[in-house]
Amino acid sequence: MKRLIIPAFVALCGTAYGQTFENKFTRPLGDVLNDVSRRFGVRLKYDVDTTGLKLAYADFRIRPYSIDETLTNILTPFNxxxxKQNDKLYKVKPYEYARRTPEDGKKMIAWLTSLYADKAQWEARKDSVSREVRARLGIDPLLAACADEPPVYTKKRKFDGYTVQNFCIKTVNGHTVKGSVYAPSSKGMHPLIICPNGHFYQGRYGKVQQQRLATLARMGAICVDYDLWGWGESEDEVGTKAHHTAEAHVMQALNGxxxxxxxxxxxxxxxxxxxxxxGSGGGTQTVLLSVLDDRYTAACPVVSMSSxxxxxxxxxxxxxxxxxGGGTCNAELAAMFAPKPMMIVSxxxxxxxxxxxxxxxxxxYIYNMYGAKDKVRNIHLPKERHDFGPNKRNAVYxxxxxxxxxxxxxxxxxxxxIEKEDNLRFKPKGL
Incomplete structure (x- = not known):
């Protein structure tokens, strides 16, 4: 008789919702989210597929006083x-390991600052983290295996105050990196600026990239850009899917x-x-290259560096x-450039x-440890968005x-x- 008590009780009390201790109060995720949408009066827009997914302890995750905490509790088990888009609309997106919140950034900066009270402690941290970055990137064995053949150049194209010449450099495992050199028409010794490009329209072949490099060349600097891994001429070599791989992270750094x-x-x-x-992904590369290579004497990441x-x-x-180092961010990696001149455009x-x-x-704070607080600057454009527009370029100039x-x-x-893309591609027959 006792064996019938529990099933009978469940039959009486559990059938309304089908939730019991035995089934971990499980409900379909889609149903839970629909209930949450109605309860809080918000619309949910999905960038993920919830079909067939079930949530244990579903209704216990709801916080009647907070839509934000409720959605976080419900969605976290599925990554x-x-x-939040506005008070009435939320997007449901895949978890992004590389993206956090501004509040997380503040906490990270506070934690990092607590690790070093003086220059000696900072230098120790810098050395340790930079070594581990190299190891996690796995770049040194690849660099050791690189070819040491000089670049092959195309003929120079002459313009108003500057020239452009395409190049091809052999790197490792049969790969190459191709790009263009924008140089002043004047003779003599010139500054050199390496210009990794981001994911802006047309990459290094786009108008914005050409405007910046050619203008800097006219003013007296030799400027060099090169394809992202799996973009442009690199796409011809390794395919477009190669860009969305871990390999792209190390190979772009190696190419730089x-x-x-x-x-x-x-x-x-x-x-x-x-x-x-x-700028953008090119700004991320700017920071990474400054960590990996101490030959740089000035750095300028644009619309990229964040904690x-x-x-x-x-x-x-x-x-x-x-x-x-137990956790770092691009702000700390950028700080490793101190005390050399750096400008952040945001x-x-x-x-x-x-x-x-x-x-x-x-x-x-870090630059001040070297007595060089004036060597780091920030140009902030609060009314602008993510691009490499005129005001960002002007700041760079x-x-x-x-x-x-x-x-x-x-x-x-x-x-x-502004040249056509075909002109900026390396063509051996044009030598």
Whole structure:
């Protein structure tokens, strides 16, 4: 008789919702989210598929006083996350390991700052983290295996105050990196600026990239860009899917180092003035290259550097370098450039929106350990969004005019000739 008590009780009390201790109060995830939507009066937009997914302890995860806590509790077991669009709309997205929140960024900066009270402690941390970044990236064995053949160049194309020449460099395992050199028409020694490009429209072949490099070349700097791994001519070699792999993370860094290896050997390069500058994913590369290569004397990451976003593409975060030192972020990696000149360009429409109050004061704190607080600067454009528009480019020009002594009188984007993509591709027959 006792054996019938529990089933009978369940039959009486559990059938209304079908939830019991025995089944862990499980409900279909889609049903739970529909209930939450009605309960809180919000609309949910899905970037994930919830079909067939079931949630244990479903209704116990609901917090009647907070839609945000409710959605986080419900979605976390599936590696989903809520992203608030406005008071009435939330997106349900896959968990993004490389993206956190501005509040997380503040906490990370506070934790990092607590690790070093003086220059000696900072230097010890810097050495440890930089070594671990290299190890997690796995770059040193690949660099050791690289070919050491000089670049092959196409003929120079002459424009108003500058020239453009395409190149091909053999790297490792039969791969190559291809790009273009924008150089001043004038003779003599010139600063060198390596310009990794981001995911902006058309990559290194786009108008914005050409405008910036050609203008800097007109003002007196040799500027070099090269394809992202799996983009442009690299796509012809390894395929477009290769860009969305961990391999892209290490190979783009390797390509940047090899480009510098050969360009810095040029007789017209002033080795005391070597810069690195890129936007978005190119800004992430700018920070990483500054950590991996101490030959740079000035750095300028644009709309990229953040304490709460590592870069959303595997080419920026495909390998777990942010786990170095028990946890780091691009702000700490950028700080490793101290005390050399650095400018951070940020805006109000992306993950750099917190730069003036979070990341920039932290960078000043590190630079101040060297008595070089004035060597780091921030240009913040609160009304702008994520791009490499005129105001961002103008900030870059001002920075390199200041640190490299470029010729301001040659600053004129209207003098730049925008070439077709085909012209910027390496063509052996054009040698």
């Amino acid at each position: 989903f996350k809520p992203v 180092i090899k480009v510098l290896d050969f360009m810095i050997r040029r007789k017209d390069v002033d080795k005391t003035k070597v810069g690195v500058n890129g 709460w976003f590592d870069g959303g593409c595997p080419c920026e975060s495909g390998l777990p370098i942010q786990l170095a 805006d109000g429409g992306d993950w750099t929106s917190t730069t003036p109050e979070t990341e920039y004061p932290y960078l000043q 001002e920075f390199f005019i200041d640190v490299f002594g470029l010729d301001r009188s040659k600053w004129d984007e209207e003098k730049v000739t």
